[in-house]
Amino acid sequence: MPDLTLEIAGLKLDNPVMVASGTFGYAREFESYMDLNRLGAIITKTVTLEPRPGNPPPRIAETPAGMLNSIGLPNVGVERFCSEKLPYLTALSTRIVVNVAGKTGEDFVRVVERLDSIERIDAFELNYSCPNVKQGGLSFSADPVLAQQVTRAVRQATRKPIFAKLTPNVTSISDIGLAVQDGGADAVSAINTFVGMSIDVRTRRPVLSTVTGGLSGPAIRPLALAKVYELCKRLDIPVIAIGGIMSAEDALEFFFAGAKAVQVGTANFVDPDAAIKIIDGLDHHCRVLGVDRFTELIGTLDTGL
Amino acid sequence: MHPDEMNLKATVLALEACARNTFRMRLHQPAIAGKARAGQFVNLRVPDCQEILWRRPFSIHRTDPGQGCFDLLFHVVGRGTRALGRIEKGTELDLLGPLGNGFEIRKTTQRALLVAGGLGIAPFALLLTAMRDEVPDIGLFYGVESREDLIALDEFKGPGIRHYLTTRDGSEGVRGVITDLVERELEKMERREACELYVCGPKAMLVRVQELVEHFGVRAQVSVENTMACGFGACMGCAVTMAGAKDANERYLLACTDGPVFMMDEIVFDA
Numbered sequence: 365m366p367d368l369t370l371e372i373a374g375l376k377l378d379n380p381v382m383v384a385s386g387t388f389g390y391a392r393e394f395e396s397y398m399d400l401n402r403l404g405a406i407i408t409k410t411v412t413l414e415p416r417p418g419n420p421p422p423r424i425a426e427t428p429a430g431m432l433n434s435i436g437l438p439n440v441g442v443e444r445f446c447s448e449k450l451p452y453l454t455a456l457s458t459r460i461v462v463n464v465a466g467k468t469g470e471d472f473v474r475v476v477e478r479l480d481s482i483e484r485i486d487a488f489e490l491n492y493s494c495p496n497v498k499q500g501g502l503s504f505s506a507d508p509v510l511a512q513q514v515t516r517a518v519r520q521a522t523r524k525p526i527f528a529k530l531t532p533n534v535t536s537i538s539d540i541g542l543a544v545q546d547g548g549a550d551a552v553s554a555i556n557t558f559v560g561m562s563i564d565v566r567t568r569r570p571v572l573s574t575v576t577g578g579l580s581g582p583a584i585r586p587l588a589l590a591k592v593y594e595l596c597k598r599l600d601i602p603v604i605a606i607g608g609i610m611s612a613e614d615a616l617e618f619f620f621a622g623a624k625a626v627q628v629g630t631a632n633f634v635d636p637d638a639a640i641k642i643i644d645g646l647d648h649h650c651r652v653l654g655v656d657r658f659t660e661l662i663g664t665l666d667t668g669l
Numbered sequence: 670m671h672p673d674e675m676n677l678k679a680t681v682l683a684l685e686a687c688a689r690n691t692f693r694m695r696l697h698q699p700a701i702a703g704k705a706r707a708g709q710f711v712n713l714r715v716p717d718c719q720e721i722l723w724r725r726p727f728s729i730h731r732t733d734p735g736q737g738c739f740d741l742l743f744h745v746v747g748r749g750t751r752a753l754g755r756i757e758k759g760t761e762l763d764l765l766g767p768l769g770n771g772f773e774i775r776k777t778t779q780r781a782l783l784v785a786g787g788l789g790i791a792p793f794a795l796l797l798t799a800m801r802d803e804v805p806d807i808g809l810f811y812g813v814e815s816r817e818d819l820i821a822l823d824e825f826k827g828p829g830i831r832h833y834l835t836t837r838d839g840s841e842g843v844r845g846v847i848t849d850l851v852e853r854e855l856e857k858m859e860r861r862e863a864c865e866l867y868v869c870g871p872k873a874m875l876v877r878v879q880e881l882v883e884h885f886g887v888r889a890q891v892s893v894e895n896t897m898a899c900g901f902g903a904c905m906g907c908a909v910t911m912a913g914a915k916d917a918n919e920r921y922l923l924a925c926t927d928g929p930v931f932m933m934d935e936i937v938f939d940a
Contacts, residue, residue: 393903396675415918421939424898424906429720431898435905438921581722610719633899634714634722636676636765 366650368643368658372602372624373525373550375486377404377459380658381615381643384553384606384629385410385463385489385529386435390449391456397636402643404625405459407553408449410491411479412464413471415441425562425571430583430608431630432560434574437465437491442475446482454484461527465491469504469514473521480522487525489553490518492544505531505556508543515547527604529553530595537591538598551602553627554595555588581630582608589617596622596663610638612645622663675768675901677701681760682738689817690745691788692754693730699737701766705729707796708892708930711741711766712900715752723898725749726925728869729767731794731824742791742820768900769929772796772867772890779863780806784851784878786870787813790820792892796867797825805829808854812847812874816840848877855885865889868933876938889933895924902926910937 368379382405388394391406400406418438425432440448453460462485466472472490479485492505492514504510515528528544530537532555541552557578562571570576588607595603605623609615610631618626631638650658679698687693701711712724725743732739745754756762772792781804783793790811800807812835813819819841822832833850834842843850851866858864866889868878875891882889898904907924912935914920922928922936 387903389903389905393901396901415916417918417920418905418908421908421910421921422896423908424896424904426721426723426896426898429722431722433898433904433906438905441918582719630722630898633904634724635763636899636901636903 366647366658367656368646368650370624370659372604373487373527375405375459375525377625378402379404379643379646380619380625381639381646382407382461382604382625382627383632383639384627385491387629387632390453392452394632394636398640401457402640403458404643405461405486406453406456407461407463407489407627408453409439410437410463410465411439411442411445411475412437413442413466413475415439415444420573422571422573425577427560427562427579427581428583430579430581432562432572432577432579433557434572434577436574442478446478450482454482459486460484461487461489463489463491463529469510469517472514473517476518476521480524485524487527487550488518488522489527489529490515490549491529491556492531505529505540506534508540511540512543512547515544515549519548525550527551527553529556531556532587532591533559538594541595541599545599545601549601551604551624552595552599553604553606555591555607558584558587580608582610582614584608585614585617589621592618592623593621609642610635612642612649615642615646616649616661619662620665622665624662674700675765677764677766679762679764681756681758681762684754684756684758687742688820689815691818691820692743692745694741694743694753695738696741696762696764697738698764699734701729701764702732702734702737702739705732705739705767705795706771707799708771708792709767709769710900710929711764712768712897713741713753714763715749716756716760716762718752721749721752723749724765724900725753726768726897726900728791728892729795730791731798742788744788765900769925770927772892772930774800774803775865776803777863778804778865779860780804780808780858780865782808782810782851782854782864782866784810784847784866784868784870784874785812786847786874787818789868789870789874789892792869793867794824797830801827801830807831808833810847810851810854812836812870814838846874848874848881851878852881855881855887861885861887866933868892872938879933879938882933890930891933891936892930893924893928893936895929897925900925910939911935912937
C-alpha cells in the first residue's frame with residue numbers, strides 16, 4: 365500500500381490533501397458526507413477578532429467552469445469560535461489549521477494569541493488575501509513589506525506552523541512569497557481567488573452586490589498552476605497548492621510542479637466528498653506509477669529543457 | 670448521520686414536458702421518496718459537464734414511497750436546466766438530499782391557504798398530501814401567466830380542497846394576479862388566528878403576500894428560491910436578509926440550511 369504520509373512545516377499529515385478555508389465551514393457541515401478523519405488537514409473558515417455578518421446578497425455567481433464569490437468572511441468571532449465551533453473540531457483526529465484574518469496586523473496577532481495555547485490547533489493559516497473585504501486582506505498580500513511585517517509579528521506570537529495564504533492578484537507572487545518566507549512563514553498556501561466580475565446584461569447590473577468578487581473553480585486551474593510553479597522555483601519553504609482541483613489528476617499536476625500538499629476548495633461545494641475521492645485517487649496513481657512513497661512524485665516535472 | 674446517506678444516485682424514470690418551458694422529471698431513489706418532507710429539496714448534478722459547475726436545487730414535487738420514486742418540476746432557464754431537459758431516460762444522476770427544513774403543519778391550523786405563483790406550485794403536491802388529513806379546510810391559490818403555464822391540478826383535488834386560479838391574460842380562471850384573490854379571501858375571513866398561509870413563487874408575489882399577512886395578522890410560511898453553490902450550509906452564498914436582526918453581525922440566514930422555508934415575518938425580500 366503506497367505511503368501517502370508527509371511532514372510539512374513540522375506537521376505530520378496522513379496524506380497531502382487538505383480542505384481549503386471558506387469551502388468547508390467548520391467541518392461539521394460535511395459529517396454526513398464523509399469520514400472527516402481521513403482528510404490530511406482541515407482548514408477552518410476564516411476567524412476574525414470580532415464577529416462579522418458577511419456581505420449582502422447576491423454573494424455568488426456561477427461562471428463557465430467556475431464561480432465568483434463575495435461572501436465577506438462571515439464568522440462568529442474568535443471568542444464564540446472557541447466556545448461553539450472548536451469543541452467539534454478538536455474532537456477529530458486529523459490536523460486542524462485555523463485560518464485567521466484581520467483588518468490590521470495587530471488583529472492577526474490578537475486572534476493568534478487567543479488561540480495559541482489550544483493544543484489541538486496544529487497550525488495557523490494567515491488569510492492575507494481575501495479580495496472581498498473592504499480595508500482589509502488584500503493590501504497585506506499585495507505589499508511585500510506589509511506582508512513581511514504581519515508575518516513577523518505573528519511569528520513572535522506563536523511557535524505553531526504558519527501558512528501564509530497568497531493572492532494571485534499581484535505582479536509577482538513570488539516576491540510576496542519571498543517576503544513572507546523571510547518574515548518567518550513555514551509554508552505558503554497559493555493561491556486565493558482571482559478578482560473577477562460578472563454583469564447581468566438584462567438588468568445592466570453587476571451580479572454580485574460588491575460588483576467584483578473572487579473567481580474559483582476549474583476555470584482558474586491553469587492560472588493557479590503557473591503561480592504555484594513560479595513559487596516552487598523561487599521559495600525554500602513548502603508550497604501548498606490551491607486552485608480548481610477537482611480530481612486526483614488535477615492534484616498531480618500541482619505535485620509534479622513542486623507543491624508539497626494541496627487544498628481542495630470549490631470542489632467541496634459540488635461534490636462534498638471530493639477530497640476523499642482525491643485521496644483515494646492519489647493512492648491509485650501511486651500504485652499505477654509504482655512508487656512506494658507518494659513524496660517521490662513531488663517536483664518531478666519533466667520540462668524537457 | 671452515517672456518511673453518504675445524503676449523497677445518492679437516482680435513475681431517471683421519465684422526463685416529460687408538462688407545461689410551457691416546463692419539465693417533470695421522475696426519479697427512482699427510494700431513500701428520498703421515503704423520507705422527504707414537503708418543502709425540502711434535492712441538489713442535482715448535471716452529468717458529464719464540468720463547465721456547468723454547480724448542482725441545481727429543485728423542490729421535491731411529489732413522492733411515491735411505494736414505488737420508491739419522486740418527481741421534480743423545473744423551468745428551462747439556463748444552461749443547467751437546458752442540459753437536464755435533454756437527459757435520456759435511464760440516466761443515473763448524482764443528487765444530494767433531502768436538504769432543507771420543509772414546511773411545518775401545526776395541529777392548531779384549521780384553515781390553510783396555499784399560495785403558488787408559477788412554478789411555486791412545485792412543493793405543494795407533497796404538502797397537500799401531508800396536510801389533507803390534518804387540516805379540514807384548504808384553499809389552493811394558483812396564479813400563472815397564461816393557460817399554457819398551468820401544471821395539471823387533478824391530483825390536488827379532493828374533499829375540503831378549494832381551488833382558485835388566475836391567469837394574467839385571462840385565458841383560464843380569473844384574469845389578474847393571485848394575490849388579489851388571496852386578499853379577498855383574507856378580508857372576509859373570520860378567526861384568522863386559525864389560518865396559516867403557505868407561500869411559494871416569484872419575488873413580486875412574495876412581497877405582496879408579505880404586505881397582506883402583515884396587514885391581516887395571519888401566520889405565513891414561505892419557501893424561498895436562491896442561488897446556491899452547495900445546498901448544505903458550506904458556501905454561505907445563499908444569504909437571505911433577516912428582518913429586525915437584534916445582532917447586526919447575524920443579519921443573514923441561509924436559504925439552504927435555515928430554510929428554504931421561513932416564517933414570512935422572519936425575512937426581508939431584498940430589492
